[in-house]
Amino acid sequence: MGSASPGLSSVPPGRLLLPPDTASRTGLEKAAAGAAGPERRDWSPSPPATPEQGLSAFYLSYFDMLYPEDSSWAAKGPGASTREGRPEEPEQCPVIDSQAPGGSLDLVPGGLSLEEHSLEQVQSMVVGEVLKDIETACKLLNITADPVDWSPGNVQKWLLWTEHQYRLPPVGKAFQELGGKELCAMSEEQFRQRSPLGGDVLHAHLDIWKSASTSEDSWADSEVDSSCSGQPIHLWQFLKELLLKPHSYGRFIRWLNKEKGIFKIEDSAQVARLWGIRKNRPAMNYDKLSRSIRQYYKKGIIRKPDISQRLVYQFVHPI
DNA sequence: AACCAGGATCGAG
DNA sequence: CTCGATCCTGGTT
Numbered sequence: 001m002g003s004a005s006p007g008l009s010s011v012p013p014g015r016l017l018l019p020p021d022t023a024s025r026t027g028l029e030k031a032a033a034g035a036a037g038p039e040r041r042d043w044s045p046s047p048p049a050t051p052e053q054g055l056s057a058f059y060l061s062y063f064d065m066l067y068p069e070d071s072s073w074a075a076k077g078p079g080a081s082t083r084e085g086r087p088e089e090p091e092q093c094p095v096i097d098s099q100a101p102g103g104s105l106d107l108v109p110g111g112l113s114l115e116e117h118s119l120e121q122v123q124s125m126v127v128g129e130v131l132k133d134i135e136t137a138c139k140l141l142n143i144t145a146d147p148v149d150w151s152p153g154n155v156q157k158w159l160l161w162t163e164h165q166y167r168l169p170p171v172g173k174a175f176q177e178l179g180g181k182e183l184c185a186m187s188e189e190q191f192r193q194r195s196p197l198g199g200d201v202l203h204a205h206l207d208i209w210k211s212a213s214t215s216e217d218s219w220a221d222s223e224v225d226s227s228c229s230g231q232p233i234h235l236w237q238f239l240k241e242l243l244l245k246p247h248s249y250g251r252f253i254r255w256l257n258k259e260k261g262i263f264k265i266e267d268s269a270q271v272a273r274l275w276g277i278r279k280n281r282p283a284m285n286y287d288k289l290s291r292s293i294r295q296y297y298k299k300g301i302i303r304k305p306d307i308s309q310r311l312v313y314q315f316v317h318p319i
Numbered sequence: 320a321a322c323c324a325g326g327a328t329c330g331a332g
Numbered sequence: 333c334t335c336g337a338t339c340c341t342g343g344t345t
Contacts, residue, residue, distance in 0.1 A: 232332085235336075268322085281337070286322085292336055294324065310322060310345075 134212050135251075137161065147209050150180025162205055168198035184210060235292050236301050236315070238278060239263070242271070249274075261318030265311040 138145050141161055143154040150158065159172050174194040175183065183206065191199035233241075242249040243263055252270045256262045265271050268286035276284030293313060296302035305314040 232335085279336085284337080288337060288339090290323070291325085291338085295336075297324090304323090308323090 134209060145209070145212065147180045147184050147206060150183065152177055152179050155180060155183055158209075159202070162202060163198070166198075166201060166205070168201060169195075171195035171198060171202070233278060235275065235289070236296060238275060239271075240315075242274070256312060259318065260305075261315030262305050263313060263315075264309075265313075268311060 134145055137143075141154075141157045143150060143157060147158070155175060155178055156172055159175055160170075162168065163170055163172075171194065186203070188200055188203040191203035193199070195202065239253065242253050243255055246254055252267045252274070253263060253265050256264050265286075268290075272284050272286040272289045275289055276282055293302055297304075300316050302313050303316055305312055
């Protein structure tokens with residue numbers, strides 16, 4: 001049992017989307033069941049705050065892949081009742097800190113909608129993971145994150161890789177000569193026609209890439225703009241800004257406990273880079289950024305949480 | 320090696 | 333004067 005459930009933040013880059021030998025089977029099914037059927041993904045207790053259509057569809061499935069063991073509430077019999085046995089809303093999501101499995105963090109004081117808050121944190125984390133994995137895959141395959149830009153060769157690479165990751169029957173031939181644009185325009189039905197066995201799953205994964213890359217775009221241009229508001233922005237404001245958009249920045253910085261204002265910087269270099277861009281300070285790095293954060297200690301704006309962890313800070317006056 | 324704490328200095332506003 | 337950038341020393345993980 002120890003083999004599964006990898007430490008999330010310490011996963012080797014080679015892992016990519018899902019450990020082939022642990023959760024591959026179930027994860028695959030979930031990916032198909034969760035992401036492929038966007039019509040009936042009403043599992044979310046509260047409507048997502050963002051307009052992104054596809055994203056919420058694969059939170060569930062992805063969450064499953066990441067936590068093959070702890071997802072009993074969504075577990076379906078292998079191959080059994082896939083369509084009927086639709087998972088209930090998660091009553092209580094497992095604590096989702098990357099490390100610190102033992103003490104970890106106390107989620108929510110209790111009382112109000114625990115599911116919503118936990119769900120939010122799950123979402124921001126999962127989105128971060130998804131984007132990270134896609135980023136890794138892009139580097140590995142030397143393709144862009146946006147499938148629309150893929151050449152026929154890129155499409156083949158992606159197919160090969162996805163087939164390999166998810167143990168799908170090889171279907172490259174069926175999609176030969178197709179560019180990214182055509183691929184993205186294809187319906188799930190058309191995918192199935194070309195590949196009766198794994199077509200629906202492929203389509204589901206392409207969907208994930210599509211929605212992930214659109215959120216990437218919004219990240220790209222919002223990092224330039226929004227400084228045009230005028231007066232100089234404060235670091236703490238900037239950090240809250242990033243935290244407000246987990247879809248865009250969730251892989252860089254995210255809430256560990258929004259109610260308490262506890263957040264974690266997941267990618268210190270990237271956060272520093274964004275801050276440098278915003279302030280037009282190309283030499284910015286995390287060393288300097290963190291020094292500025294430390295200046296907030298005495299001003300009572302940010303502090304270290306009670307249980308001090310690396311890269312984890314806390315707003316003194318959370319909203 | 321990366322993170323953390325905090326003193327010192329400097330420039331912009 | 334405030335705020336943040338930069339640099340630095342020294343400690344911790």
